[in-house]
Amino acid sequence: MITGYCANGDAVTLSTAEPPAALRADLVWIDLVEPTKAEDLMMESLLGITIPTRDDLKDIEPSSRLYIADDAVFMTASLVYRSDTEMPGLTDVGFILAGKRLVTVRYAEPRAFGLFKAGIGRFPGGCRNGVVILTRLLETIADRTAEILEQAVLRIDGLSLEVFGDKTSARRRPPQFLEARLRDVAGHHRLVAKTRDSLASLSRLLTFVYTLPDVQEDKDSRELCRSISRDIQSLSEHAAFISGNITFLLDASLGLINVExxxxxxxxxxxxxxxxxxxxxxxxxxxxxxxxxxxxxxxxxxxxxxxxxxxxxxxxxxxxxxxxx
The missing domain is CATH 1.20.58.340 (Magnesium transport protein CorA, transmembrane region)
Structure with a gap:
């Protein structure tokens, strides 16, 4: 599915059944969600660039994730999705700056994209071009990542109370209870590990984005990019702290099982x-x-x-x- 967005937030659906002869001039963001081969070919002919495939997005080499070709900037970042489920994962999302437009290619639905679409028309100054859309979208992704870590902290605190119990209670928990908590600890560890990988990917992407001439020429985008970079660094340190707490909780659970x-x-x-x-x-x-x-x-x-x-x-x-x- 292909959806185009104007600066005021209006959405336009682009279909291969009735392919347009040219893209509207007011489209600043084109979002490709699980595009088919026909949709890729249509966008390549309209934009004059090569749309990366799913396999291209999975390439882990930095030179294959951040590069400039065909007068366009190609970037790939790994984002956390399904964070509210028992099986969180990472999905690779492609960001392409083609002229004054931003093109995103993704094969999953990270919640940050839904949040960004809901507020695209309410940003100060509007989203007048692809660079502004990119920096604002990265800001939303960073905010969503912070929310994921905050929710993880709350769940880990609750799990810690279950493992150690209340001081006023002398009731002994059976080993089966603690063994079930070990599975919960493993689930939280998976989520935080995925989040740390995502933050590392975003950090590399932001360093690359900050050096782009279009970003340097836009003062607001440049300052926002620097602010997001600082946020990503703080979130990475916070994720490392949470990971240490999870390791302690795991060791404590194993020790309590041995005691029981x-x-x-x-x-x-x-x-x-x-x-x-x-x-x-x-x-x-x-x-x-x-x-x-x-x-x-x-x-x-x-x-x-x-x-x-x-x-x-x-x-x-x-x-x-x-x-x-």
């Missing part, structure tokens, strides 16, 4: 020690020797039972006195 398992093993060990003396008494009187005085004793059976109970209670209260239970 050791407590269970300790209970079985103490139970075996407590039951050992009664077993010894029962074993002695279970021997079939001919000469055993207690066999003819009228109170032998109650005596054996009392001896077994007493031999179990003595070590039990001893362990309680020592604080081992």
């Amino acid at each position: 398992q050791n407590a269970i093993i300790k209970i079985f060990s103490i139970a075996s020690v407590v039951l050992l003396p009664p077993t010894l008494v029962a074993s002695i009187y279970g021997m079939n020797f001919r000469v055993m005085p207690e066999l003819d004793w009228q109170f032998g059976y109650p005596w054996a039972l009392a001896a077994m109970v007493l031999s179990a209670l003595i070590p039990f209260f001893f362990f309680r006195w020592k604080g081992w239970l």
Whole structure:
């Protein structure tokens, strides 16, 4: 699907069924979402540039992600999408400055694009050309990334309370509960790792954008680009801090699982020690020797039972006195 946007935010759908002879002069942004081969060919003929394919966008070489060709600037950044689900991921988005227009090529729907489209007509000074659209879009992407990290912090704080529990509660959590929290920790780690990769990609792109002559000639865009770069740097440091907290939470969860398992093993060990003396008494009187005085004793059976109970209670209260239970 191809959608064009004017400076005032009006949207125009471009279709291969009725291809236009030329692009409208007031179109400042053309957004290609999962374009087909026919749509790529149509835009290439209208813009006079080569539209990168999905495989081109996946190229990780910096020289293949940031370059100038055919009098156009080609840039690729990795953005986080599906951040609100259990399987967040990265999608590669192409940004092309072709003359006074911005062309974006993407095969997913990062939420930042929806937010930008909703407010495209409300930016101060308007979005008069592709450079302004690009810097404003990058600002929205940075804001959305900050929101993703903020939401991750809130969820990690809640998970930390679940792992460590309330100080006023002495209730012991089973190991299965903590093992389930480990899966939650892994999900948060995946989201933060994807966000850090995205921030690194955006940092390289912004450094490249700042050196473009069109950006240097526009004072507002130049200052906005510098501001976004500082924000990206701060977000990268914050993401590293969150990643450290997740690592601590992971280690703490594993340690608590070991503590709970050791407590269970300790209970079985103490139970075996407590039951050992009664077993010894029962074993002695279970021997079939001919000469055993207690066999003819009228109170032998109650005596054996009392001896077994007493031999179990003595070590039990001893362990309680020592604080081992």
